[in-house]
Amino acid sequence: MQASHLLLEEPIRLASILESSTPDELLDDSQILQLQFAFTTTGDPLSGQDRVDVKLSVAPAPPRDPSQPNPKNAFSSMTKIIGTLGPSSRDVETIEKLLNAGMSVARFDFSWGDSDFHQETLDNLKKAVRNTRKLCAVMFDTVGPELQIINKGEAPINLVVDEFVVLTPDATQQASSTTLPVNYPELASVVKPKDTIFVGQYLFTGSESTSVWLEVMEVQGPNVKCLVKNSATLTGTLFTAHAAGVPVGLPTLSDFDKEVISKWGVKNSIDFISLSYTRHAEDVRQARLHLSKLGDLYQTQIFAKIENIEGLKHFDEILKEADGIILSRGNLGIDLPPEKVFLFQKAALHKCNMAGKPAIVTRVVDSMTDTPRPTRAEATDVANAVLDGADGILLGAETLRGLYPVETITIVQKICAEAEKVFNQAVFFKKTVKAVGEPMAHLESIASSAVRAGTKVRASVIVVFTSSGRAARLIAKYRPSMPVIVVVIPTLTTNHLRWSFTGAFQARQCLAVRGLFPMLADPRHPAESSTSTNESILKVALDHGKAAGIIKAHDRIVVCQKVGDSSVVKIIELDAY
Ligand SMILES: Nc1ncnc2c1ncn2[C@@H]1O[C@H](COP(=O)(O)OP(=O)(O)O)[C@@H](O)[C@H]1O
Ligand SMILES: C=C(OP(=O)(O)O)C(=O)O
Ligand SMILES: [K+]
Ligand SMILES: [Mg+2]
Structure with a gap:
């Protein structure tokens, strides 16, 4: 069990809870936007150019139905x-x-x-x-390599404390209170007396009436004889088993x-x-x-x-x-x-x-x-x-x-x-900057600057443009207090056989990252205009933020995007609208 120390070589300083700039405006994540776009290819995919940037024109965010509650709510x-x-x-x-x-x-x-x-x-x-x-x-x-016990008969199985039950790899045997067939033939060769095996349906702790905690008594050929440590009734057709601390040799x-x-x-x-x-x-x-x-x-x-x-x-x-x-x-x-x-x-x-x-x-x-x-x-x-x-x-x-x-x-x-x-954002930010060290990679420096600027000017949101999601994840790394609207710009790619757009996966993948709220561009809509620029896409993002109630008049917004060849962080101050 020493393994549990492995992760603790370096002492971890936990951020103490201090007053922090409270994210009082939190975003409701209804960030589906329909962006209409046209693409212009700047190279021949068959000749090796496999990324082509897409120019977007934008459809306005759908107007909010006033009869519906404001999407900005205390629960997000x-x-x-x-x-x-x-x-x-x-x-x-x-x-x-x-x-x-x-x-x-x-x-x-x-x-x-x-x-x-x-x-x-x-x-x-x-x-x-x-x-x-x-x-x-x-x-x-x-x-994966989950140990499973199939209860073909489907009848509930009563296991009684201090009685014995045998785990067997013989799949032809019926599950019963004395025998449980398990899908791993090598079990007997990896466990030893006194090992612990849990069996149950999904939630198992061996401390309630629907899962059981077994102690290995003896290995008998391919079978493992166990002592039942708590009385329980197993119901259903499939139970999972977990042998604590025992390596299982399945892929x-x-x-x-x-x-x-x-x-x-x-x-x-x-x-x-x-x-x-x-x-x-x-x-x-x-x-x-x-x-x-x-x-x-x-x-x-x-x-x-x-x-x-x-x-x-x-x-x-x-x-x-x-x-x-x-x-x-x-x-x-x-x-x-x-x-x-x-x-x-x-x-x-x-x-x-x-x-x-x-x-x-x-x-x-x-x-x-x-x-x-x-x-x-x-x-x-x-x-x-x-x-x-x-x-x-x-x-x-x-x-x-x-x-x-x-x-x-x-x-x-x-x-x-x-x-x-x-959450003490200030302490976390400093700790992260220090851990990353210098020289910082270009994009990370830009991303952390965006978060720092957002904090300093008390921005209501950060807007980041990205195709891969990389810039957005780097911003999230610095745990901004305000929501990050991720504008995922679709990119046309080819595997030299067919064209396809990337962007949908990358937008949805932001949904597992703290603080990121992606806007998904929808490639199904044909373009009506090809003259749009980053500015008009930004306008859509801001309109959407306004409609969602997270951006108000006179707010400051931090934007991270490329202008020409350079990544820039800019701060926008909104007028009344
Ligand atoms: N289509 C775009 N328009 C404007 N800026 C962009 C666009 N895509 C990425 N950026 C900006 O380029 C920089 C690199 O971001 P990154 O996420 O690595 O881009 P990509 O996903 O295109 O590789 C960041 O500053 C990001 O905000
Ligand atoms: C989520 C877990 O795994 P499972 O997929 O078995 O639910 C878990 O063990 O916490
Ligand atoms: K699973
Ligand atoms: Mg699990």
Whole structure:
């Protein structure tokens, strides 16, 4: 268990909570804008020129319906909320409510349900996005090397404390209170007496009545005889098992995952892969290689899910390869001794922040699966995750199969917004500048200057132009107190066989980064004019901010864009309008 110290070589100074410039105007993330555009090619794609800039003309932001409540509301937060969609959250109406409550990324967990089931949910998500005009990214969550127990008979299984149960790799056996067939033939060769194995349905702690905590007594050939440590009833057709601290020799991206990604993933242009049980940097490289062969999915980002001690040991190298990190505290929380979980969280979030890569924290309000309010410990935990530097909060069972999916998103969003008000931006900014050191890369220097200018002039928003999202992520790295409107400019690219636009993935991927509110350009609209300039695009962004209620007359706005060949940060002071 010494691994938990690995991340703590350097002491972390936690920002003390001081009065800070409060982001009293927070953005509602209904940032779907229709930009109409024409493209002019400046080279022949077949002769090797593979990036062509697009000139935009813009359609005005839709007027706000005065009968609708002002979208600026006390519930919006800079912290992103990822909701797992499942049986409790898959009809259009519920998804609309989740989007309105602030969910900006929908996770599809393929540990449960088949492609058809998830396709139906995703089709409903698309309808909900259209109806609400709220942008939402799609995250595919792999099964990976998860240990699973299939209960073919479907009858509830009663396990009684102090009795024995045998885990067997023999898939022909029926699950019962004395035998549980597990999908991993090598289990007997990797566990030893006194090891702990948890079995349950999604939320398992071994301390409630629906999951069980087993202690390994004896290895008997391919079987593992265990002592039941708590009485529980397992219901359903599939349970997952987790052997704490035990290395599992199964590939991180399973054949099943590869198959789903190449079909379901390609069909649905998945924005993120949540790579379950990432244990080595090589796992991320393998996933990246797989994606690189799948058409548009070369743009899909990989978020490494750290959920066991192996992943924790290799955290630094994984962070270098991944686009983001998910601190999967469900599994990690049982792999680590409970008293070490908070240390890992603080150290890992600090490292992600310094690397400028988004970090997502899971398993915050488990109790809201069954109750409409979080416990005070859970509520405090959400706020602390924000203060520790989380970009986003991932909800699992609460939205997937809980009784209160909408209430969960609403309350988590509110807690995040409160925590953001006391986040010590000044201390964080200084710490980040110092950690990056000198000489700073050109673009990073520009990005940090934009945040500094925004703070100094008390800007209401920062507007950044980008195609790749790079400039926006660098701005987010410095944790501005004000929302960042990311104007993603589509770029025409070719793989020498066909033309396509990039921009949609990059815009949606901002939805997992703290403080970023992307505007998605829509390439389906043919251009009506090709004379527009950055200025007119900026005007649309500002009009949109005004319509959303986050930009008012006389506000100061910081803009980060290229003028000619140079990146510039400019400050605009608005007149009355
Ligand atoms: N289409 C654009 N118009 C004006 N400025 C841009 C545009 N795209 C990027 N920029 C600016 O160029 C600089 C580089 O940003 P970056 O995000 O790396 O651009 P890209 O995504 O095009 O590689 C930043 O200052 C950014 O604001
Ligand atoms: C989110 C987690 O993993 P899963 O995909 O199993 O929900 C977790 O372990 O916290
Ligand atoms: K999973
Ligand atoms: Mg997990």
